[in-house]
Amino acid sequence: xxxxxxxxxxxxxxxxRVRKFNEDxxxxxxxxxxxxxxxxxxxxxxxxxxxSLATQTLISQLATAQHIAPRAAAHAAFAAANRAIRDxxxxxxxxxxxxxxxxxxxxRGDRVCIAHVGDSRVYRWxxxxxxxxxxxxxxxxxxxxxxxxxxxxxRQSKSRHLVTRVLGAEEQVAPDLGEHExxxxxxxxxxxxGLHDLVDDADLANALEVLEPNLELAASTLVAMxxxxxxxxxxxxxxxxxxxxxxPESEKAPEPPPQHGLFGWLxxxxxx
Amino acid sequence: xxxxxxxxxxxxxxxxxxxDKRLVxxxxxxxxxxxEDAAVSKxxxxxxxxxxxxxxxxxxxxxxxxxxxxxxxxxxxxxxxxIDILGFELKYVDHKSVVVADGDRTMIFTRGAExxxxxxxxxxxxxxxxxxxxxxxxxxxxxxxxxxxxxxxGTIALDRPLTALGERxxxxxxxxxxxxxxxxxxxxxxxxxxxxxxxxxxxxILRDGAVIEVGGEKVELAYIAKH
Numbered sequence: 001x002x003x004x005x006x007x008x009x010x011x012x013x014x015x016x017r018v019r020k021f022n023e024d025x026x027x028x029x030x031x032x033x034x035x036x037x038x039x040x041x042x043x044x045x046x047x048x049x050x051x052s053l054a055t056q057t058l059i060s061q062l063a064t065a066q067h068i069a070p071r072a073a074a075h076a077a078f079a080a081a082n083r084a085i086r087d088x089x090x091x092x093x094x095x096x097x098x099x100x101x102x103x104x105x106x107x108r109g110d111r112v113c114i115a116h117v118g119d120s121r122v123y124r125w126x127x128x129x130x131x132x133x134x135x136x137x138x139x140x141x142x143x144x145x146x147x148x149x150x151x152x153x154x155r156q157s158k159s160r161h162l163v164t165r166v167l168g169a170e171e172q173v174a175p176d177l178g179e180h181e182x183x184x185x186x187x188x189x190x191x192x193x194g195l196h197d198l199v200d201d202a203d204l205a206n207a208l209e210v211l212e213p214n215l216e217l218a219a220s221t222l223v224a225m226x227x228x229x230x231x232x233x234x235x236x237x238x239x240x241x242x243x244x245x246x247x248p249e250s251e252k253a254p255e256p257p258p259q260h261g262l263f264g265w266l267x268x269x270x271x272x
Numbered sequence: 273x274x275x276x277x278x279x280x281x282x283x284x285x286x287x288x289x290x291x292d293k294r295l296v297x298x299x300x301x302x303x304x305x306x307x308e309d310a311a312v313s314k315x316x317x318x319x320x321x322x323x324x325x326x327x328x329x330x331x332x333x334x335x336x337x338x339x340x341x342x343x344x345x346x347x348x349x350x351x352x353x354x355i356d357i358l359g360f361e362l363k364y365v366d367h368k369s370v371v372v373a374d375g376d377r378t379m380i381f382t383r384g385a386e387x388x389x390x391x392x393x394x395x396x397x398x399x400x401x402x403x404x405x406x407x408x409x410x411x412x413x414x415x416x417x418x419x420x421x422x423x424x425x426g427t428i429a430l431d432r433p434l435t436a437l438g439e440r441x442x443x444x445x446x447x448x449x450x451x452x453x454x455x456x457x458x459x460x461x462x463x464x465x466x467x468x469x470x471x472x473x474x475x476x477i478l479r480d481g482a483v484i485e486v487g488g489e490k491v492e493l494a495y496i497a498k499h
Contacts, residue, residue: 139323148322153348158366159323203433210434210446213460221448221457224475225433228450229409 003033004110005182005242010215011035012238014223016194017231024192024236025051025100027059033107034062035238038100039120039192041166046098050085054102054167057081062106070106070113071177078102078115078167078175085168099168102175103134103190105240112182112242115175118163121196123204124180125187125212130205133178133188137165160197187212188240191222194233198226215239274326274349274366276319278305280359290326295319297357298331307360311335316357319349326364328355409451413497414480416447421489428491430454438464438487445486447493453477454493456484 009030015022023040025048036058040051061080065073081102089095101118114122119136135141139162143149154160167173187208196204199222207225211218219237226235276295278285288295288305295304300314307316313333320327326349330337338356339347347353355362416428416435428435430449436459438444443461447454455475456464463470464486466478478484480495 143322149325149327153325153327156348156350157323157325159325162323206432207434210436211459213441213444214458217446217457217459221434221475224448224450 003107004245005107005184006244007033007107008215008241008243009035010219010239011236012219012223013234013236014194014227014231016234017227019232019234021048022234023047023051024194024234025055026236026238027055028238028240029059029063030240032063032066034059034104035106035188035190035240036102036104037120037190037192037236037238038102038167039118039194039234039236040098040100041163042095042099043097044094046089046092046095047100049088049095050098050100050168053084053088054081054100057084058102058104062104066108070108070111070179074104074106074113074115074175074177077104078117078173082167082173086171089168099166101163101192102167105188105190107182107242110182110245112180112188114178114180117165117167117173117175119161120190120192123189123191123201125189125205125208126183126185128209130201130208132201133180134176136163137176138163161193182242184242184244186242187215188238189222190238190240192234192236194231194235195222195226195237197233198229198231215241274364276305276355277363277365278307279361279363285360290319290321292321294321296331297362305362307357309358309360311358312360317355325349326366333357411449411451412453412495414454414493414495416484416491417494419483419490419492421491423489423491437484437491438489443487445484447478447484448475450475450477453498456482461487 007030009028011026011028013022013024013026025038028035036055038051038054040047058077058081061077062073089098101120103116103120103122105122106113114133116134117137119138122133124131124133139159140149140154140157144151144154207222208218211221219239222237223235274290275287277287296315296318297303297305297307298314298316299307299312303315315331316333317331317337318329320329328347328349330345335358336343339353349364351366353364414430416430418424418426430447433449435447436444437447441460444459445456445464446459447456455477456466457475458464458473464484466482466484478493480493482493484491
């Protein structure tokens with residue numbers, strides 16, 4: 001199905017202030033309406049490989065699944081990415097245990113499909129309000145949901161980087177899927193925990209409110225905010241703005257015949 | 273592994289390791305950490321284990337549980353915390369949690385058969401845990417004073433990370449509060465002027481007293497405190 005919106009996409013990734021390598025991976029295809037980011041992890045090595053296998057496999061799978069229902073396509077693409085990581089890990093013992101988060105947004109028609117595993121997030125900025133569209137697959141999120149921890153404790157938890165669902169860890173992976181209507185002007189923010197661990201939702205909203213007219217500046221400033229607060233992890237950000245609707249020629253309604261005078265006007269109001 | 277080092281008036285009473293089950297602290301026989309003093313409640317406090325975290329709970333004791341001088345009912349323990357129960361000091365030590373040389377690592381955990389959490393793949397046990405302290409960044413304090421335009425004579429607080437200036441969607445700029453000072457950048461339209469000169473794109477640090485002109489507004493930066 002054709003995209004009903006023109007997408008303006010900006011991506012940024014930064015090593016941060018502490019880590020020696022950037023193990024995040026980003027992919028974007030504004031023309032087809034796909035964006036994805038991944039935050040890799042590994043026992044020995046392969047964190048960056050797992051992350052880039054995930055984003056690349058996802059994007060190429062989605063490209064061939066344009067005519068499949070969005071949910072089925074997303075499931076298949078996440079399964080393919082999981083398989084790609086596990087197959088690769090089997091070829092080299094030093095890659096055993098590599099895995100990655102993956103968050104993706106995929107625009108079709110006037111809707112967007114959001115899928116994720118792990119603690120990379122998708123937010124929506126709409127009419128001056130920030131809304132989180134994903135729920136982290138993490139230890140602290142589970143504690144929060146069960147009422148075992150307060151949000152203050154969760155922020156300070158030593159376990160706040162423990163993810164409970166990733167690509168690569170198990171034979172099967174179940175992404176969380178959501179489908180949302182897109183309105184002109186909607187902005188999606190995809191980010192790894194290098195951003196949202198250090199910059200809380202209120203400050204993310206403040207940055208988007210002030211900088212949203214300039215996506216390049218908004219993306220680089222979000223990265224700078226995380227670095228100003230210590231930059232303890234790699235920081236990756238994708239911003240996607242859905243701009244004016246593009247009506248495909250084939251779907252345009254034929255021009256109505258001209259109506260003249262009061263009678264014509266009345267006729268048009270009464271449905272002819 | 274985390275532990276509690278217990279002292280009273282400088283006398284070392286021993287150390288207790290916190291493993292995977294809760295510890296009860298009190299005066300009663302059979303509790304895990306026994307504090308022998310009549311003013312200590314029988315079951316005075318407990319340490320709850322939540323993965324790598326340890327939460328101190330006051331079990332409705334008569335005389336209270338204090339951490340670093342503050343009375344608490346519930347407290348997530350951090351390396352170096354000193355728990356005080358009627359003159360007994362229980363120092364919480366978790367060296368693993370202060371290793372941050374390699375930053376914050378994301379790790380994979382899976383749910384074990386009994387619902388407990390066990391490390392899986394990704395060598396979770398070996399990876400350093402992050403320092404659990406919240407981010408404390410020293411930020412400068414300043415305001416903008418309106419010189420001309422709609423906010424002339426007024427004061428604009430700069431207490432959020434970003435503050436908008438000018439006309440939204442037209443000639444607009446933003447002020448960014450950063451640890452090394454306040455910075456200005458063009459958001460849309462014509463570049464703002466600082467002290468009469470248009471600035472290049474990107475964040476430009478502002479001096480104290482800088483005069484900013486953008487979209488019909490003229491404001492002056494006034495520092496109150498600088499770190």
